[in-house]
Amino acid sequence: MLINTVIFLPLVTALVLLCVPRTASGALKAIALAGAVATFVLSLTFMSLGVSTVADFTAPWIAGPWSAAYHVRVDALRLFFVLLTTLVSAVCVWAAFSYAQATRLRGFLFLLLTFETTLLGLFTAADLLLFYIYWDLMLIPVFLILSGYAGSDDARKAAWGYLIYNGAGGLVLLLGIIGLVNQTHTFEVSGLVPNLSGALSWWLFGAFAFAFAVKTPAFPFHSWMPATYTQSPPPLVAMVSGVQSKAGLFGLLAFALPLFPDAAHVWAPLLLVMAIASILYGALAAIGARDMKLLVAYSSLSHLGLVWLAFFAFSITSVSAGILMLISHGLIAAALFLLLGFIEERVGTRDLGAVGGLSQHAPRLAAYMLVAAMAALGLPGLSGFAGEFLILIGTWQTQPLYTSLALIAVVLACVYMLVLFQSLMHGPERLPRGAGPIELRPREMWLVAPLLAAIVFLGVWPGWLNDRTPNAVTAQPPAVSTTVGRHA
C-alpha cells in the first residue's frame, strides 16, 4: 500500500487544496508543500528495499478476452525514477509560490501536484494500460498550465504544439499497445516474451519508439520542445525537462526493449543515427542560441541523445550508465531551469545579449549557477561526468564510430555552458532598466539547494546509484539482459 500512498498523495493533496479558499494563499502554500515533501520522504523508504526485492501491488482490474490489472511496482529500475520525480516535484511546488498571481495560485499548485501523480503513476506502472493512461494524462496539466498561467500568446501557442505533438506520439503508442495486446490478450506484459512475427514486432517496436522519441524528445521529433521549454513557467519546465523527458527512455527500458528485443536490433541502426543527430544538432543549436532557456533546452536534447545512444549501443555498461545519466540530467536540468527562471523574473528578458555581469551583485546566484553549469558540461566530481563517462566507455565497445562522434558534443558542451555562464555572470554589468535586486532570496536558495546537493552527491559517489542499477537492468526479465548478452 505504501506504493499507492506515494503515487496518490500528491493527488490527494491537490484535492485538499480545492477545499481551501482561493484567497488563503498561506494555507494553500503550506498544504501543497507539506504534501509534496511528505511524498518525497515516503518515497525515500523505498531505498530500504534490497537490490533484488520489489515493492509490488496488484489488484484485478479488467477481465475478459483482454485482461488488465492495476499493477504497480517499485523495483531497482523504477526506484530512481520515483525518487527523481518526488524530489524535483517537491522543489518545483515550492518554486511555484512566486510564479502565479495570488488568485490563481491554487490552480497552479493543483495542476503541478496532479502532474506529479501522473509521473509517479507512469514510473511505477507494470501494466501497459496503466502506463498508457498516465502517459496520456500527463498532457493535461502541462497543457493547462501553459495555456492558463504563462500569460503570453506565445505560451498559449506553445501549449498547442505540446498537445498535438505529444498527443500524436501517444496515439501511435496506443496503436502499438493494441497491436501487441491483440496477440498477448493481456495488458500485463512485464516479464512476458510475446511470440510475434518479425514484421509485426518491427511495426510495434516502431510505434513504441516513435512515441518515446517524441516525448524525450529526440531529433527530428523535437520541434515542440523549444517553444514549450522557453514559454513554460520555470517550475513547469523544470518538471517537464527534469522528469517528464525521462518517460520515453524509461518506457524503452521497462517495456519496449524487453518486449521486442529482436525488433530493437533491427531498428537500432536508424535509432543510433537519430541519437547522434540529437547529440550534435542539440549541441550546435545550443551554441547558436541567444535565448538562455533555449540554450538549456537544446543542451537537453543533446544530453538525452547520449542516453538514447547508450540504450541502443546494447552494452551492459552503457545501459546502466544511461540510467545514471538520466537521473543526473533530471537534477541538472531542473536546477538550471529554476535558476534561469529566477534570473528571467528579475531582469524581464531571456536574451543573453541583454544581461551580463550578474556575479558582482549576486555572488550566491553565480555560485549556484556555476555548480549547475559545470555539472551540465560534465565536470568530474559532479553527477554529469560519471554518467557521460560510463556511457562513452560502454558505447565504445560496440559502436566506436558513433562514440567518437558523440565525443565532439562533449567538447561542444563546454563551449555552450561556458558561454551561458560567462555571458550571464561575468563581463561588464548589463542590466535592463528597472531590474530589481538580483541576488537569490533565502527561499530560492533553500529550494534549489537539494538539487545541487544531489548533483554533488551523485558526482562523488555515482556507485550509490550505479551499483544498484545493473541488477535493475539484468533483473528486467529477460530481454534487456539477453539483448545485451548477444552483442557484448
Next chain:
Amino acid sequence: MSFQGVSISWPVLAPIVALTAGGLLVLLVDLASKAIPRGVLYGIGVASCVAAFVTMLPLYGQEQVTLNGAFASDRFSWMFDALLLLTLAVTLVLSSLRKAEDGGNAGAYAALLIFCTIGGFVMAGADNLIIIFLGIEQLSLALYVLAGTGFPREASQEAALKYVLLGSLASGFLIFGSALLYGASGGVSLGAIARAAAAPQGLFVAGFALFLVGLSFKLALTPFHTWAPDVYEGSPLAITAYMSVAVKAAAFAILARVAYTVFGHDSVALIPLWGVAILSMLVGNLGAIRQTNLKRLLGYSSIAQAGYIVVALAGVSPGGLAAMLFYLTAYAFTTLGAFAVMALLGDGSDTYAELASYRGLFFRRPWPAAAMALFFFSLAGIPATAGFYGKVLLLQQAFGGGPWGIGMAIALVFGTLVSFYVYGKVVWDMYAPAEGVAAVPSGNALAPWIAVVAGAAGTLVFGVLPQLFYASQPFLTAAVR
C-alpha cells in the same frame, strides 16, 4: 395471445405500452387545463420513463420474439432501450428549464418526445424490414416537428425544413432498398434476407446499397452528413441533445442487427460501410475545427463519433457488439452531460452555445467548467474517461478486421488527434485569462445539475472501472441471434 393470426406477447411490448400511456397522459393533462405548470407535464414524462424501465426489468437477459417474429426483445435491444430511456429522461429534464424552447406548447412537445422514443424502441427490436421502416418513420416524423419547435428563431425553422427534406429523401432510399431486398429474397424478415445474402444477385446488391445509403443518412455518416451541422445548430438545445444520442443509438441498433444477422465475418458487402466510416472520421473532425458554435461543433463531432462507432463492427465479432454498446453508452453519458452543461449555463437557452461565452469560465463558474472539460476530454478519448476505454475497445475490433480494419484504426487515430485540437480549444478558452471579457450571465438551476452530475459520474466510473459495464458482456456475446 393472438389477434387475427398474429401472436402478441404483452410482456415484451410492455415498455412500449407504458411509454404510449405516458405520452397520452401528458396530452390529456395538458388538455384538461392550460394552467398546468410545464414542470408537471415534463414530470409525467419522466415518470413514464421510470415506468417503462420497470416493465423492462423482467426482460433483462431474456430472448423473446413477438408479432410472429417481427419484433425481438433480446439482450441486445434491452441495452439500446435502456440508453433510449436515459436519453429521453435527460432531454425532458433539460426541456423543463425556464428559457427552454418548446414552442409554448409543453404538452405536445413532451408527448412527441415520448412517441419519438417509442420509434426508437421499435427500431431496436425490429427483425423485419417493415418494422424497421415503421420505427424509423415514427422516430423521424416526431423529430421533424420537434426540430422546429424553436420557431420564432429562423434557424429552427430552417433546421426543421432541412431535416424534413433530407430525412424524407433518406426514407425514400430506405424503402426503395427494402423493396428491392424483398424482391431479391422473397421475404421481409432479416432471416430471409440472410438466405439471399448467401448468394447475392444484382437485385440484392442494389437493394442493400440503397438501404445502406438510407441508414447512413440517418446516422449522418459522410457523405450523407451535410444536414447534421445545420439541424443541430438550429434545433432547440434539448432536441439537439436528443438527436445526437437517441437517433444514433436506434439507427446503430438496426445497422448492427443487419450486419450480424445478414452478413458473416468476412463479407465484402460491408466494405462501403468501412469506407463511409473512414470518411466520417476525417470529415467530422476536420469540419469541427473552424466551428465557433458549440452545437454546430458537436454536430460535426457526432459525425466523427458515428464513424468511430462503425469501427466496432469491423470484425463482425461478438466482442464488437460489446464494444459498440460500451462506446455508445460512453458517448451518451458524455454528450448528454455536455449538453446539460450548456443548458445549465444558458438556463435552457442558446446563450452558452457560442464558444465565445466560455472564455474564462473556469474562474467564474469552476464546477460547470470542470464538468465540461471532463466531457470534452472523454469525447477526445483522454484516459480515465469512458471515451478512452471505448476507443481501446474499438481499436481492438479494428485490429481484428483485416486491412480495412487497419485503415479504420489509422483514420480513428488521426481523427482523434485532430479532435484534440477541436475539444482542447474549448478547454483552452475556458482556462484563458479573461480580463476585460464581459461575462455572459449564467444560470444555476437544479434540474440540469442532476443531468450534469449523472453524466460526469457515468463518464468517470465507466472510464476508471470499465469492468462494471463489461460485467454484462456474457450477455452481449450471444446478443444477436
